[in-house]
Amino acid sequence: MTNDEILDDAELFLARTSLRLIGPLPGECLVCYLARMLGEWGCRGPRFIDHYRDTVAPRATALRERLSRMGACCCDCEVFLNVYELRREPPPIGGIERILMEFDEDLDPDEFGDGFDDEFGDDPTSSGGERPPCQGVRRGSTQPCANWQRQYRARYW
Numbered sequence: 001m002t003n004d005e006i007l008d009d010a011e012l013f014l015a016r017t018s019l020r021l022i023g024p025l026p027g028e029c030l031v032c033y034l035a036r037m038l039g040e041w042g043c044r045g046p047r048f049i050d051h052y053r054d055t056v057a058p059r060a061t062a063l064r065e066r067l068s069r070m071g072a073c074c075c076d077c078e079v080f081l082n083v084y085e086l087r088r089e090p091p092p093i094g095g096i097e098r099i100l101m102e103f104d105e106d107l108d109p110d111e112f113g114d115g116f117d118d119e120f121g122d123d124p125t126s127s128g129g130e131r132p133p134c135q136g137v138r139r140g141s142t143q144p145c146a147n148w149q150r151q152y153r154a155r156y157w
């Protein structure tokens with residue numbers, strides 16, 4: 001093995017490692033990704049939202065705007081403060097809400113919400129926090145997977 005090959009290997013290794021550390025996993029949804037990153041690194045502003053968009057959904061140019069309308073204008077952590085929380089019930093499998101979400105990126109899933117509300121106990125963004133594995137979304141989607149539901153308290157409380 002030449003020095004060049006060793007160097008290539010090392011670079012590849014580093015690239016793979018950093019991809020694993022800061023990149024979204026295949027099929028991982030935006031919100032699970034953010035929860036994982038905030039757990040690992042803490043909040044660093046809106047950088048992981050941008051990174052997810054750049055990596056997975058480069059065409060979702062309105063993502064930040066959509067999130068700000070929902071209450072996360074300036075920071076990744078606001079997604080968990082104002083927008084999404086862990087669903088406390090088993091995720092529905094293949095309901096109409098899910099199907100609609102798959103087809104329409106801009107559709108707010110809360111329009112079809114079930115009104116389910118519960119105390120937000122464990123912090124899903126803490127590294128030791130309770131966080132189910134991502135249920136997966138199709139590539140290019142910026143919707144959360146079935147682990148998450150929109151927070152309702154901000155609007156009604």
Ligand SMILES: [Zn+2]
Binds near residue numbers: 045
């Ligand atoms: Zn923050």
Ligand SMILES: [Zn+2]
Binds near residue numbers: 033134146
């Ligand atoms: Zn997910």
